[in-house]
Structure formats: C-alpha cells, structure tokens
Amino acid sequence: MNRCLIAFAILIATTSLHAQSDLPWIKKVGARKVPAFKKTYWVNDFGKITDSNAVISPIIQKAIDQCAKGGGGIVSFKPGVYTTGSIFLKKNVHLRIDKGVLLKGSTSFADYPEINTRIAGIEMRWPAALINIIDQQNVMVSGEGKVNAQGKFCWDKYWAMRKEYEPKGLRWIVDYDAKRVRTFLVQSSSDVTLKELTFSNAGFWTVQLLYSDHITVDGITIRNNEDGKGPSTDGVDIDSSSWILVENADIDCNDDDFCLKSGRDADGLRVNRPTEYVVIRNCIARKGGGLVTLGSETSGGIRHVLATGLTANGTGNGFHIKSATTRGGTVEDIHFRNVTMDSVGNAFMYIMNWNPSYSYSKLPEGYTYESLPSHWKVLLTKVEPEEKGIPHFKDIYVSNVVVKNAKKAINAGGLDKSLLQNFHFSNVDITAANAGEISFAKDWIWKGVKIKASDKSIVSVKNSTGLSL
Secondary structure, three states: OOHHHHHHHHHHHHHHHHHHHHOHHHHHOOOOOOOOOOOEEEHHHHOOOOOOOOEOHHHHHHHHHHHHHOOOEEEEOOOEEEEEOOEEEOOOEEEEOOOOEEEEEOOOHHHOOEEEEEEOOEEEEEEOOOEEEEOOEEEEEEOOOEEEOOOHHHHHHHHHHHHHHHHHOOHHHHHHHHOOOOOEEEEOOEEEEEEOOEEEOOOOOOEEEEOOEEEEEEOOEEEOOOOOOOOOOOOEEEEOOEEEEEEOOEEEOOOEEEEEEOOOHHHHHHHOOOEEEEEEEOOEEOOOOEEEEEOOOOOOOEEEEEEEEEEEEOOOEEEEEEOOOOOOOEEEEEEEEEEEEEOOOEEEEEEOOOOHHHHOOOOOOOOOHHHOOHHHHHHHOOOOOHHHHOOEEEEEEEEEEEEEEEEEEEEEEOEOOEOEEEEEEEEEEEEEEEEEEEEOEEOOEEEEEEEEEOOOOOOEEEOOEOOEO
16 A cells, blocks of 8 residues: 555544544444345245236335235345336335346336325325335335346436426426436435445336435445436435444436435425434445535525545536525534545535526416415425525535636625525645636634636635635
C-alpha cells in the first residue's frame, strides 16, 4: 500500500471515530434484529412453474403466507428465471433470492394492485411495488440473485403522457397520473433488512423506505440504465423515516441516487413526519441526479443525517438540498464527510425554488375543480398562511471532500425570507469549470477550502451577510 492510500485510510478511520464521538446517535441506526427461523419454504413446491414468463405472484405469495403462518423462516427459489407482479412479505419472513435466481417484474399494470401509500410527497392510491413490506416487523430480503423490474413499460407510459400533458400546462401533475411501479417498498414497518441484491430497470423509484424505522440497506447494487434511460428511477429514497442505515451500495440510475424526503406542500405539512437519524456510508453513485439529495419534499423536516465515505462518478450533483416555496419544513444538522467526486455537475447545490414547472401546481383554464381526481385537489391545496410554505436550511457541515472535473463548484441560492444559514466547510478541494455563486446566505465559515476554476472565476456572493470564505 502506497503512502497516499495509507494516509487516506488513516483519515477515514480517524474521521469515523470522530463521527461516533460527536454524533453518538449513529450507533443506534439500522435494523435491530433479523428473522431467526431457518426452515426453508421453496416457492417451487407451492405450484407448477413451467414457463419463466408466466406471472407466478400467487405461488410466491402462497409460500410467503405459509412461512409466516408457521412462525417465520426462509422463502427461496430453485435456480432459474421467475416472473411476478406484486408480492407482500410478512413478519419473521426472510425472502432469499440466491445467485442463479432472476426475478423479473411483470410488464402488466394489472399485476400491481393499487394501495394506499405516499408517492412524491403526497398520500394517494398508487400501484403496489414489485416487493412490498407493509405494516410488518422483523423482515429480511437478501441474496446474490437479481431483480429486473423490466420497467420500460412504465417509462414509455410516462413519456407519452408527458408529451400530452406539458402543452396543456399540466407538467406538475403528470408524474402522479402516470402511476409507475416502484421496485421495493418498505412502508410503516420496523426492523427490516435488505442485503446484497442487484436491482435493475426500475419502473419508478427503486427502493422506498416510507413511514418506517430501524431499517438496514446493505450491499445492494442498482443498475437502472440497462434497457435505456428511464425517468425518475431513483436509487434509495428515505421518506419520513428514522434510524436508517444505508451502506456499501453501488447505484447507477437516472434521478437522485440517495435521496431523503419528508412530504410535499399542504399534504406533507399535514402529515408532518420528519426524516431523521440517517447514516449513508461507503457507497458509490454513478449516473444519477445527485449523490446525496435532500428534498425537494421537505415539509416534515430532515435532520440528523451523516453521509460519509461516498464516491460520485459522473453524477449530476454532489451534495444537493432542494425545496420550493410551498414545501416548508427545516433541513438541519446535516453532516457530509469524506467524499470524493469526479465529473459531476454542481459539486454543491442548495436551492429553495427548485424546478418551478413541477413544483408549483396551477390549474389551467377549462377544468372544473369539482370534477378533478382527488390527488389533483391535494396538490392544488394552498398552504396557508403562505409563510408556512417557506423552507429553511441551516446547520450544514461539510468536511474532507475532494472534487475533480466538476462543471460548477457551488450553486447556492436562498430566499430573502429564508437565508441559507450556518454552513461550515472545512478541508474541501475542488477543481471545476466555474467557481459558482452564493446568494441569500448568512454565517458561512470556510476553512481550508480551495476552488480552482478553469475559467479563472471566483465564487460570486450576493445578498449575504456574515460569510467568512
């Protein structure tokens, strides 16, 4: 091992110990237990499987139900290819998808029954995911096998609808009307472990952790670009959940790689449930919208987060916090440490008025409110008073970050009503095409920050106070 590698290893070890001492809560994240029973229920014993393209959801579900009825155990498959729609795991069940097993998602929406859930920040009816853990405890899904969601049928539906909706001024609702299929959903559950699997070609978000606590996601691989470029194929979305551990993941997708959310606009403010106590460590992001993204659904608040030991290669943004003036909520006590980035867009991007055509709901002329679908009405509900919709970002700590070949070092814009407050950067080294800009910020401290821009620019600062750069 050369001296540079030794020095880097010492740095990581030292900062890891430091994180444990200054953030004692990190010891409590993740699943506290896993299913203990070892009896194996083979799916192949619960029905005749002769065609790898035949949808066998009822057979898989029968094995899961029998396992749960017996007190728990392992549900597994003989080597082969299997096609399924939605399946629902239960308490004390360990679904094991071993090497040599490929689980394919059905390409028919009829195989994904609609459930009550939350999607993109609002509660509504939506298709169940391919694999679901809902209102359960002590569940595990693991193995060296593969899950190919075959999501192109969802991508095609979305793009066709987008082409129709956008000229009508309905960009804000098309994502909700398209009702694309998630791959893996944990909802209102505790002590769940997801380990080792390879996921590909998600129809929509790949892994969503919703209204849940004490969850571990360890060693998964996500490859959502095999069948083309699918829209909104997030990697891991942590949504109004707490005590979450995500580690050793390798993600290639077409939207945010690791994303924290907590509800949108009036509906998110009604639910008012934060995402908090989250550790994301030792992970890789390749293609995607953001290495670590907080928002844009910030209504319930996002706090007490540690992201460390991460790598971004070709990702759209590095550390991205985004919201809108109807979201509300506070993003605070966020720690972003020991990160390397190469060929990203914005190394650091903080914005409170993100993507207006999507973020703000406005009903065009020619529509009657009373006849609208219920989820349209939810999105059209005004936040009152308006001040409740103003988001707040504060107490952000960035350290030990190296960035090469970025397009822009920093793009940070608060609001005159809500300044980006108390951002601390230390030991940060960036090479970029452009240095970037900061506006509407307060009390920023930079120590050991180096930005080398190929266009010779320096960071532009406007409408800000108390910045020590």
